[in-house]
Amino acid sequence: MPLRSGFVSIVGRPNAGKSTLLNALLGEKIAIVTHKPQTTRNRILGVLELPIRKKAAKDPGRGAAQVVLVDTPGVHKPSSHLDKRMMQEVYDALESRDVVLFIVDATHRLPAESKSDKPFTRDRKAMSAEEDTFALSLLKNVDSPVLLVLNKIDSVPRAELLPLIAHWSEKYNFAEVIPISAKKKDGLEVLLDAVVKRLPEGQRYFPKDQLTDQPERFLAAELIREKILMFTGEEVPYASAVVVEAWEEAKSKTNPLTKISAAIYVERTGQKAIVIGRAGAMLKQIGTAARKEIESLVGTRVFLELFVKVKDDWRSSRGFVEELDWRRQLEEMASKQADDKVRTKDHEE
Numbered sequence: 001m002p003l004r005s006g007f008v009s010i011v012g013r014p015n016a017g018k019s020t021l022l023n024a025l026l027g028e029k030i031a032i033v034t035h036k037p038q039t040t041r042n043r044i045l046g047v048l049e050l051p052i053r054k055k056a057a058k059d060p061g062r063g064a065a066q067v068v069l070v071d072t073p074g075v076h077k078p079s080s081h082l083d084k085r086m087m088q089e090v091y092d093a094l095e096s097r098d099v100v101l102f103i104v105d106a107t108h109r110l111p112a113e114s115k116s117d118k119p120f121t122r123d124r125k126a127m128s129a130e131e132d133t134f135a136l137s138l139l140k141n142v143d144s145p146v147l148l149v150l151n152k153i154d155s156v157p158r159a160e161l162l163p164l165i166a167h168w169s170e171k172y173n174f175a176e177v178i179p180i181s182a183k184k185k186d187g188l189e190v191l192l193d194a195v196v197k198r199l200p201e202g203q204r205y206f207p208k209d210q211l212t213d214q215p216e217r218f219l220a221a222e223l224i225r226e227k228i229l230m231f232t233g234e235e236v237p238y239a240s241a242v243v244v245e246a247w248e249e250a251k252s253k254t255n256p257l258t259k260i261s262a263a264i265y266v267e268r269t270g271q272k273a274i275v276i277g278r279a280g281a282m283l284k285q286i287g288t289a290a291r292k293e294i295e296s297l298v299g300t301r302v303f304l305e306l307f308v309k310v311k312d313d314w315r316s317s318r319g320f321v322e323e324l325d326w327r328r329q330l331e332e333m334a335s336k337q338a339d340d341k342v343r344t345k346d347h348e349e
């Protein structure tokens with residue numbers, strides 16, 4: 001059976017569980033996850049290699065496939081430059097895709113239910129018709145099949161799923177509806193079957209053993225940002241950005257140590273004080289938690305140095321927001337390396 005391959009974009013409102021789904025499908029953490037909305041800022045590719053699954057009694061089997069998953073920032077109406085950049089990442093991810101997964105949080109109550117006197121718990125917010133309509137509007141020009149993925153079914157009584165499916169199916173002609181729990185890894189095989197059968201036959205886009213297009217250096221920055229999101233409150237998570245400024249590979253083979261130095265940018269001095277904490281306690285907590293995860297990512301001990309810098313209103317600065325884009329940082333690093341090589345050559349001549 002020939003290989004199937006293609007790009008599959010995961011889109012949906014903030015907090016729907018897109019990054020959790022990406023990590024669950026890959027079996028590795030390549031995207032950070034928090035309970036705070038708008039955690040993901042850039043689109044991230046995850047490459048999933050699927051071997052053949054042989055036919056069995058009740059299983060029609062599945063051919064081999066390479067599924068390139070594209071995680072995207074949550075769909076929201078942009079206000080700052082950062083928001084606009086995040087939404088551009090969503091638009092880019094929707095262009096010429098083979099399949100789109102539109103993921104919704106099944107714990108959100110239907111608008112009709114919201115009017116009832118059932119009390120809402122923190123985890124069961126009402127749907128916002130306006131935000132959902134905005135998210136759906138992005139699918140207007142999508143030619144590829146769109147699957148509706150109802151996530152978080154572990155937290156919703158089964159009986160509540162049918163009205164939810166009816167509600168969404170009225171709004172868009174989804175190719176299929178698939179209930180899952182990304183957190184509990186429930187329904188993922190059914191989802192993959194539905195995806196793979198819609199992919200064209202073709203070559204691999206990435207080498208067989210490549211997991212993501214995002215280099216370790218940038219995932220490390222994301223892991224630091226994840227800890228800031230986890231440990232700080234109020235506006236600080238949204239006003240923070242992390243840039244790895246230096247990365248020194250381990251030299252010793254016997255007891256390898258990777259040295260990393262990263263800057264945490266915030267928008268105001270008050271936020272800087274929060275990130276540093278009393279006697280540096282908060283920064284230490286962020287650093288220790290991030291270091292542990294980076295160590296398991298790179299497979300060596302890690303020395304992590306963190307600095308906190310204030311950049312007034314950086315989210316509204318187009319230039320700075322562009323600089324944060326890791327694809328752009330990568331290009332700049334490559335061109336600097338090329339310049340350095342030329343300079344060394346000049347020197348030798």
Ligand SMILES: Nc1nc2c(ncn2[C@@H]2O[C@H](COP(=O)(O)OP(=O)(O)OP(=O)(O)O)[C@@H](O)[C@H]2O)c(=O)[nH]1
Pocket residue numbers: 012013014015016017018019020021032033034035036037038039040041072073074075151152153154155180181182183184
């Ligand atoms: N109960 C339950 N919670 C889930 C499930 N999937 C994700 N979550 C939780 O939902 C929250 C948001 O998950 P993310 O994966 O960061 O969501 P996202 O859509 O990538 O969010 P943004 O980056 O804001 O767009 C986290 O607290 C997850 O643990 C699920 O299947 N069940």
